[in-house]
Amino acid sequence: MRTMEIASLRDRLRRALPGAMKARDAVAVAALRSALAALDNAEAVDPARAPAPNSGRADLVGTVAGLRAAEVERRSLTDAESEEIVRAEIAERQAAARGYEHAGQREHAGRLRAQAEVLSSYLGDSPGR
Numbered sequence: 001m002r003t004m005e006i007a008s009l010r011d012r013l014r015r016a017l018p019g020a021m022k023a024r025d026a027v028a029v030a031a032l033r034s035a036l037a038a039l040d041n042a043e044a045v046d047p048a049r050a051p052a053p054n055s056g057r058a059d060l061v062g063t064v065a066g067l068r069a070a071e072v073e074r075r076s077l078t079d080a081e082s083e084e085i086v087r088a089e090i091a092e093r094q095a096a097a098r099g100y101e102h103a104g105q106r107e108h109a110g111r112l113r114a115q116a117e118v119l120s121s122y123l124g125d126s127p128g129r
Helices: 009-022 026-042 079-102 106-120
Strands: none
Touching (some): 009 026, 009 079, 026 079
16 A cells, blocks of 8 residues: 655655754754755746736836736746755755865865755665665
8 A cells, every 4th residue: 555655855855854953953954944945946936927017107117906916826846856956955065065175164164065965865866765
């Protein structure tokens, strides 16, 4: 009986956040919050789909007339797109860690590498899964 659905990457990250907060794991909390914010930002409304602003009345210039006229549905990411965004977050942390390492900031570099490891653990191909 396989009634359980496989949780999306976003769901796994969201479920992990309260536990990391309770454990006071600052590295995990920072990594999870950042990845979730990146996913949210990627779902932002495409400006090309937004309704055209009103240009008729001077006091209403730049507004959209009508009930719910300015509401546009957010993008919905596929699992592959979500994974690509998290991989980009990991790559950014690894690149920044190398930069900090070259600058002699080993502690900060270590923190960034630890964040990259946390995010990697939520990807399907990570060794820990």
